[in-house]
Amino acid sequence: MITIDNFNFENKKALIRVDFNVPLNDDFEVTDATRIHAARPTIIKVLEDGGSCVLMSHMGRPKGEVRPGLSLKHIEKAVDDILGVDVRFIDATVGPKAEEAAASLKPGEVLMLENLRFHAEETKGDEHFAKQLSKLGDIYVNDAFGTAHRAHASTTIAAKFFLENKCFGYLLAKEIESIKKVMESGEKPVLAVLGGAKVSSKITIIENILDKVDHMIIGGGMTYTFVKAQGGQIGDSICEDDKQELALEILQKAKEKNVQIHLPVDVKAADDFSNGANTQIVAVDQIPEGWQGLDAGPRSFENFKQVVLESKTILWNGPMGVFEFENFADGTIALGNFIAEATEKGAFSLVGGGDSVAAVKQFGFQDKVSYVSTGGGAMLESLEGKTLPGIAAILG
Ligand code: AMP
Numbered sequence: 001m002i003t004i005d006n007f008n009f010e011n012k013k014a015l016i017r018v019d020f021n022v023p024l025n026d027d028f029e030v031t032d033a034t035r036i037h038a039a040r041p042t043i044i045k046v047l048e049d050g051g052s053c054v055l056m057s058h059m060g061r062p063k064g065e066v067r068p069g070l071s072l073k074h075i076e077k078a079v080d081d082i083l084g085v086d087v088r089f090i091d092a093t094v095g096p097k098a099e100e101a102a103a104s105l106k107p108g109e110v111l112m113l114e115n116l117r118f119h120a121e122e123t124k125g126d127e128h129f130a131k132q133l134s135k136l137g138d139i140y141v142n143d144a145f146g147t148a149h150r151a152h153a154s155t156t157i158a159a160k161f162f163l164e165n166k167c168f169g170y171l172l173a174k175e176i177e178s179i180k181k182v183m184e185s186g187e188k189p190v191l192a193v194l195g196g197a198k199v200s201s202k203i204t205i206i207e208n209i210l211d212k213v214d215h216m217i218i219g220g221g222m223t224y225t226f227v228k229a230q231g232g233q234i235g236d237s238i239c240e241d242d243k244q245e246l247a248l249e250i251l252q253k254a255k256e257k258n259v260q261i262h263l264p265v266d267v268k269a270a271d272d273f274s275n276g277a278n279t280q281i282v283a284v285d286q287i288p289e290g291w292q293g294l295d296a297g298p299r300s301f302e303n304f305k306q307v308v309l310e311s312k313t314i315l316w317n318g319p320m321g322v323f324e325f326e327n328f329a330d331g332t333i334a335l336g337n338f339i340a341e342a343t344e345k346g347a348f349s350l351v352g353g354g355d356s357v358a359a360v361k362q363f364g365f366q367d368k369v370s371y372v373s374t375g376g377g378a379m380l381e382s383l384e385g386k387t388l389p390g391i392a393a394i395l396g
Contacts, residue, residue, distance in 0.1 A: 002166070002394060003173045004042055007139055009051025013105060015137025016042060016169065017154045017390075019144035019374065020057035020075055028074040035146070036075070036082045038374055042143045042169035043083055043110065052105040054136045055079075055112045056093070056154050058147070064120025072115050085110050093119060094132035102136040122153045129153045134161035143169025145375040148390030149382075159393035166394050171374065176391065178350045178371045179382045183212050186313030186348065193308075193335060195220030196318030196355060199243045205317070206250055208385040210257055215307050217262045219296055219320040219331065223284065226251070226263055232285025235269065237292040262307055266297030268321070268328060275325035295321030296331035308338035314349040316369075317383065319359045332359050340368035352379035 018039040023031045030036070039055075046053050060070040076089045087110045092098045101111055113136075116122040121129030130153035134140070140162040142148070147155045159166045168176065182190065190213045194202055199222045209216070218226060224237035229244035230251075254261045264284050269291040270277035281297045282288070296304070308314065316339060320331035336359070343349045351360050352373030366372050373379040378388055 001168060001173060001176065003168045004045055004141055004170060006167060007165075009046045009049035009139065011107060012049075012051045012138045013054060013102060013136070014046045014051055014139050014141050015054045015056065015133065015158070016046070016141040017144045017147075017158075018042075018055050018057045018169075019146040020055070020072065020079070021059050021146065022075060022078075024074055028069070030075055030078040033078055033082060035374065036079055038171050039143050039169070040082060042141060042171060045170070046141075047085065047108055047110070050107045052107055053110045054102050054105070055087075055110060056116055056133065056136075057112075057144070058117040058122065058154075059115050060117070062115060062117050064117070064123075066118045070115055070118075072112055076112065079112060083110065087112050090114065094129065094136075099135055116152075116154050123150070124153070125151045125157050126153050127157060130157035131161055133158045138165060140166040141169045142166075142390055142394055143171045144390070145172050145175040145373070145378050147378070148172065148175075148375065148388040149378040149386070151389040155390040156393040168391075168394055172391075174371070175373060175375065175378075178373065179379075181348055182313055182315045182350050183209070183383075186212075188313070189214040189311050190313040191215040191217065191307060191311035191315070193217040193219070193314065193316045193339070194222065194318050195320045195332070197221040197238065199225045199240055199247060202318065203243070203246060204384040205380065207253075209315070209383065210250070210253055210259055213259055213315075215260045215262065215311065216254065217304055217307060217335075219264055219300075219304075219335075220318055222318075223264055223267070224293060227285050230285070233287055234285070234293065235287035235289050235291040237269075237287055262303060264293075264296040264300035264331075265303060266299045267293035268295040268297055268330070270294045270328070273322075275327050277327075279327065294325070295328040296334075301331065301334045304335060305338045308335070308342050309345070311342060312347050314339055314342060314347055315383070316349065316351045316360075317353040317356050317380075319355055323355075323359050323362070329363075333363050336360065336363055336365040336368075340365055343369055353383065
């Protein structure tokens with residue numbers, strides 16, 4: 001893998017695609033700077049080599065229009081503080097103003113361009129726009145995993161104008177390595193924990209990883225399609241009736257491939273989809289009418305604990321229940337604790353994709369697992385087995 005470590009940036013300008021798509025409050029202050037911190041090591045390496053950086057990012061969805069509320073000038077101070085460098089922001093992304101600013105950069109200096117998505121050409125993957133961007137640096141560095149699944153001008157198309165002078169930043173390299181560790185070179189037994197609402201949104205992942213794992217825990221709302229397909233009574237639980245056939249096929253395929261599937265055996269059922277609902281613990285296949293399973297039950301926790309603690313490589317995607325409701329977060333918290341314990345014992349654990357990251361942060365597990373991915377959609381597509389365009393552009 002060609003990473004930033006393969007280059008010496010002395011007297012060179014690095015054009016770095018970062019993911020500074022950070023949330024702002026009503027006063028335009030950064031409320032979560034995780035993504036800026038995540039890009040820091042790459043930027044610092046360039047500066048310590050004696051190079052300079054041109055940072056490009058998107059923020060929000062301005063859809064090709066200049067939206068002052070989404071200007072990157074709002075994050076200039078936060079970037080200054082985190083990098084410990086006086087970053088220069090310009091209100092241009094391409095064109096003479098951007099080219100002049102880039103040309104005047106001295107070693108040790110950092111320039112930040114205006115929001116890429118103020119230009120509709122960015123998300124269209126426009127070649128001319130990408131070429132204009134490419135004039136701003138000598139070496140192209142992609143460090144934005146969050147947008148690596150998009151064939152946008154700055155994430156993919158720009159790479160082709162740099163021939164050999166392109167590489168992954170540290171963050172993107174780490175994401176790629178973590179996925180590889182789970183999907184290709186994970187120490188056995190390999191376990192995937194899949195939760196979330198629907199089978200339909202996870203089906204491609206399930207099919208892709210059946211070849212790579214020894215155990216699969218299926219929890220969350222997906223549970224009930226599997227249980228109903230096998231003749232269980234699921235009451236009013238969430239279910240995709242048109243996916244029952246598929247659920248049975250998955251169970252059959254898993255058997256053929258010798259993958260053990262673990263579903264909850266009991267659930268915390270509620271008489272309403274709300275935190276304050278009445279609850280009862282029932283067998284997963286005997287949920288009464290008028291009740292719906294919103295979390296795994298205690299006997300399920302015990303089974304999951306055993307599987308998790310025996311695993312050496314663990315992928316976690318999707319919550320075990322409706323964790324947004326405090327009364328139905330126990331399954332997700334229990335699972336997080338088991339994964340944390342397994343990690344402490346030496347397992348490699350990767351958390352990624354959508355809501356599982358939110359759950360991990362909400363319950364404070366981020367420092368207790370091996371790696372928390374920074375990309376939602378990009379991680380999901382990687383787990384589906386797709387080659388992300390932003391990654392292919394560097395490798396190709
Ligand atoms: P996903 O984005 O596919 O990972 O789905 C995450 C969502 O699934 C979360 O918002 C959970 O509240 C929801 N979810 C998990 N378990 C259930 C359940 N038993 N019934 C309904 N929704 C659920």
